[in-house]
């Protein structure tokens with residue numbers, strides 16, 4: 001069973017390699033302004049995911065699970081742990097930019113929104129700034145999950 005924890009320095013290189021194998025960006029991975037988690041199984045790094053923050057929002061980034069471990073709930077477990085941390089830090093919205101995993105995100109409580117909304121919510125987030133520089137924002141798919149606890153019926 002995989003163990004999820006904060007990354008150590010040695011984890012970052014393995015996580016970057018996993019992300020690179022999926023052609024995912026690794027800039028500012030592990031930066032102090034974000035929140036990061038990795039998953040280990042049998043001494044191997046098998047997954048990771050992070051958050052960037054801005055205003056009342058958080059941005060999911062760098063979520064990846066090693067191919068042999070997919071479909072066993074690890075992606076969901078990483079996402080749940082991040083959503084909990086985002087809520088603890090006062091975020092109301094969790095955003096994601098992903099053209100690769102729309103089905104996973106929609107199955108995980110996200111609804112599709114626009115890249116413009118993500119940019120407006122998190123203009124200073126490193127990943128948003130990078131995508132802006134690369135001119136990727138207009139063609140990305142964007143998703144938003146409501147982190148506010150469901151209000152109880154009166």
Ligand SMILES: CC(C)(COP(=O)(O)OP(=O)(O)OC[C@H]1O[C@@H](n2cnc3c(N)ncnc32)[C@H](O)[C@@H]1OP(=O)(O)O)[C@@H](O)C(=O)NCCC(=O)NCCS
Nearest residue numbers: 063064065070071072073074075076098100101103104107
């Ligand atoms: C997306 C990713 C992290 C999912 O990790 P995972 O550990 O396989 O996901 P889980 O096993 O937790 O799946 C959670 C749910 O999403 C569904 N799901 C996962 N990947 C899916 C996919 N590619 N297409 C459709 N549904 C998917 C699962 O069926 C599961 O639903 P269920 O609980 O109803 O069965 C993994 O496929 C991955 O690393 N992909 C490459 C990197 C990537 O695209 N990252 C962007 C993520 S925003």
